[in-house]
Amino acid sequence: MSLVDDIGPDAGGDDIVAAEYVLGVLPTQERATAARRIDADRGFAAMVDRWEVHFAPLAAGYAAVEAPASVKAAVDRRLFVDGSRRVAPDGGRPGLLSSLALWRGIAVAALAALALYVVLPLLAPRPAIQPPATLVASLAADGSDVRYLAVIEEPGDGIGLSHVSGLPPEGRAFELWVIAGEQPPVSLGVIPTGPAVRMVVGTDIREKIAAGAVFAISLEPPGGSPTGQPTGAVVAAGDLRKI
Incomplete structure (x- = not known):
């Protein structure tokens, strides 16, 4: 049956x-x-x-x-x-x-x-999905109380900056630069004031932002460097690392 x-x-x-x-x-x-x-x-x-x-x-x-x-x-x-x-x-x-x-x-x-x-x-087993890369840089310098933490998610067109400590002197501003290898510094713009800010950069500059590049912060006039290169003291710097 x-x-x-x-x-x-x-x-x-x-x-x-x-x-x-x-x-x-x-x-x-x-x-x-x-x-x-x-x-x-x-x-x-x-x-x-x-x-x-x-x-x-x-x-x-x-x-x-x-x-x-x-x-x-x-x-x-x-x-x-x-x-x-x-x-x-x-x-x-x-x-x-x-x-x-x-x-x-x-x-x-x-x-x-x-x-x-x-x-x-x-x-069927699915291929592992690779998470997007994240670049971070801790910006500081000996003899300076300026501290910033930079975070970049790839792909993306923005840089997240967390202001940890330090303020520019009156009449001056912080300007952010990227240095790729032996190339001259390229300005990313004046850093807006605030504990956490986001700076948007163009495609040409994004190509220079990669693991191993260096971020630096210099003291400049409120509108930024008039020469296209740092004119004031570098108060913080740090290299980008992938995590």
């Missing part, structure tokens, strides 16, 4: 069998028994129909594909013999439900294949 026969008329068990039938996971003998029940038991057939509707949205995101000619030929061989409809065991023609069972079987096979297509990629 198969599992389908063992379950009998229990509604909960029938519902599970109907779902497994639609998914195509029943063993061959149990699937055949379930197919016969579809023809003979309207309640069970309704359960199968309900599960087919329930699983149908899995196919919504995929375009219909025409079956190969070989599938049509196989269906014809199953439905017809020598050009005429196959004769049922009782001498009559097969009923509509028999044909429905066939088409249900084809639909279930397609749904099962689709379910595997959707689920298997989810089970």
Whole structure:
């Protein structure tokens, strides 16, 4: 006796069998028994129909594909013999439900294949996602009480500055510079006042901001250096490190 026969008329068990039938996971003998029940038991057939509707949205995101000619030929061989409809065991023609069972079987096979297509990629290990790099620099100098912490998230166009200590003399301002290798300092602008500020820089300057570059802060007139190079004392500096 198969599992389908063992379950009998229990509604909960029938519902599970109907779902497994639609998914195509029943063993061959149990699937055949379930197919016969579809023809003979309207309640069970309704359960199968309900599960087919329930699983149908899995196919919504995929375009219909025409079956190969070989599938049509196989269906014809199953439905017809020598050009005429196959004769049922009782001498009559097969009923509509028999044909429905066939088409249900084809639909279930397609749904099962689709379910595997959707689920298997989810089970496959995904490549590790590399978090964005972060550059930090602690800016300080001997004999100076000026302290800043610079943080840069890559990719991005901004520099986050946290003012730890130290103030510029009256009539002066802090200007931030970047020094890449042996190149001359490039101004990033006058640092706005505040405990935490953000400075936006252009693409050309962002290319110079990388691990190993040096940030420096100099004392300049309120509008910034008039020469394009530091004119006042460098009160804090530090190299960018990747974390």
